[in-house]
Amino acid sequence: MTTRDHALELDTQDPLARFRDEFVVAEPGLLYLDGNSLGRLSHRAAAAAETAVRREWGEGLVRSWHEWLHLPAEIGDRLAPLVGAGPGEVMLCDQTSVNLFKLAWAGLRHSGRTAIVGDDSNFPSDRYVLAAVAQAAGGEYREVAVDPVVGPTADELAMALNDAVGLVSLSLVSFKSGAIADLRGITDLARRHGALVLWDLSHAAGVLPVGLAEAGADLAVGCTYKHLNGGPGAPAFLYVRQSLQTELHQPIPGWFGHDDMFAFDAAFRPAPDIRRFAVGTPPIVSLRCAQAGIEVSADAGIEAIRAKCTGLTELLIERFDARLAPLGFELASPRDPEQRAGHVSLSFGEGYRVVQAMIARGCVPDFRAPSLIRLGLAPLYNRFVEVFDAVELMAEIVERGEHLQFEGPKKGSVT
Numbered sequence: 001m002t003t004r005d006h007a008l009e010l011d012t013q014d015p016l017a018r019f020r021d022e023f024v025v026a027e028p029g030l031l032y033l034d035g036n037s038l039g040r041l042s043h044r045a046a047a048a049a050e051t052a053v054r055r056e057w058g059e060g061l062v063r064s065w066h067e068w069l070h071l072p073a074e075i076g077d078r079l080a081p082l083v084g085a086g087p088g089e090v091m092l093c094d095q096t097s098v099n100l101f102k103l104a105w106a107g108l109r110h111s112g113r114t115a116i117v118g119d120d121s122n123f124p125s126d127r128y129v130l131a132a133v134a135q136a137a138g139g140e141y142r143e144v145a146v147d148p149v150v151g152p153t154a155d156e157l158a159m160a161l162n163d164a165v166g167l168v169s170l171s172l173v174s175f176k177s178g179a180i181a182d183l184r185g186i187t188d189l190a191r192r193h194g195a196l197v198l199w200d201l202s203h204a205a206g207v208l209p210v211g212l213a214e215a216g217a218d219l220a221v222g223c224t225y226k227h228l229n230g231g232p233g234a235p236a237f238l239y240v241r242q243s244l245q246t247e248l249h250q251p252i253p254g255w256f257g258h259d260d261m262f263a264f265d266a267a268f269r270p271a272p273d274i275r276r277f278a279v280g281t282p283p284i285v286s287l288r289c290a291q292a293g294i295e296v297s298a299d300a301g302i303e304a305i306r307a308k309c310t311g312l313t314e315l316l317i318e319r320f321d322a323r324l325a326p327l328g329f330e331l332a333s334p335r336d337p338e339q340r341a342g343h344v345s346l347s348f349g350e351g352y353r354v355v356q357a358m359i360a361r362g363c364v365p366d367f368r369a370p371s372l373i374r375l376g377l378a379p380l381y382n383r384f385v386e387v388f389d390a391v392e393l394m395a396e397i398v399e400r401g402e403h404l405q406f407e408g409p410k411k412g413s414v415t
């Protein structure tokens with residue numbers, strides 16, 4: 001059984017310990033367990049934003065576009081190894097929801113079919129977008145009902161696949177449970193049925209190695225503001241397998257996707273590479289912050305990040321068994337570390353009030369209705385002792401009934 005001293009010992013042996021100093025820690029006592037929702041600010045991102053504003057914009061003015069124009073693809077190349085992609089296969093642009101729309105549309109049209117298969121544990125924005133794309137194609141969005149802890153499996157999806165299905169779209173890591181789906185198996189399955197797969201890597205990128213090319217993945221999108229610490233609203237990324245790029249046509253032909261944007265041609269002619277999936281002017285300051293976040297992760301190394309992450313989630317589950325299970329909490333994430341990414345969810349009837357009490361005591365997790373407390377563990381800055389302390393705090397709150405002083409959920413609040 002791990003003691004607090006042992007947790008402190010794990011921190012002294014942690015090869016990534018020094019990466020905490022890469023981040024702005026404004027309140028040293030704050031137990032921040034929400035890096036899977038909004039990653040911390042890195043010193044590099046703060047400096048990059050300052051330079052982008054004062055020097056590149058302030059001094060360089062429009063001349064800075066010579067450099068800025070290439071940033072979305074350059075940063076994509078820097079991110080590519082973290083998700084197992086090659087150069088020229090990843091680009092930063094737009095929001096995850098927008099990129100999902102663009103690639104779902106492009107993939108479905110390419111298939112010549114009209115149905116999309118997804119699952120009912122996916123992130124709501126993805127579900128809305130996929131339904132809209134299928135509807136616009138005159139087809140349907142079929143949702144497979146899955147175990148919310150385990151997430152979608154190849155066997156369940158196989159039953160929904162037939163000749164009408166041109167696209168399967170899933171999250172690689174469940175936003176609720178942190179379960180990792182079978183990238184290879186599901187990609188192969190869809191291919192056998194003549195469908196493409198569009199993966200959402202939002203809760204995977206930056207916290208576990210993703211082997212996109214190795215699995216023969218077709219399409220992917222994801223966030224940079226979660227485990228990649230890109231900052232609030234930082235542009236998302238998209239991935240299109242090299243050999244598919246010139247075959248796909250996305251639905252928003254903007255000038256940034258034109259083969260020769262400054263020719264100002266009357267007709268749209270898509271760029272013969274990843275740039276064709278861009279639309280309009282990228283948000284440069286946010287892009288610089290995302291670049292800084294990606295560089296910190298790349299420097300740490302995705303294998304080292306994964307190894308520490310597994311250690312953190314293992315400790316959390318051990319402490320859950322010891323302290324929280326006896327109080328009525330239930331584990332809503334996979335027990336097998338191979339199946340689990342960077343967050344652990346605990347279900348508790350009064351979860352919302354427990355989260356309010358935790359925040360009041362300086363510990364920030366998040367809450368997903370109706371009863372999930374999500375504890376996000378960010379290997380670049382979370383410490384083993386923070387995991388220990390967070391579980392002790394939760395146990396103390398419930399043992400003393402502290403959460404009962406807080407009100408239940410209100411509509412529209414950020415949790």
Ligand SMILES: *Cc1c(COP(=O)(O)O)cnc(C)c1O
Binds near residue numbers: 095125202203
């Ligand atoms: C966080 C997240 C999003 C967010 O999409 P935005 O358009 O960037 O707001 C979408 N999908 C999944 C699976 C997510 O986890």
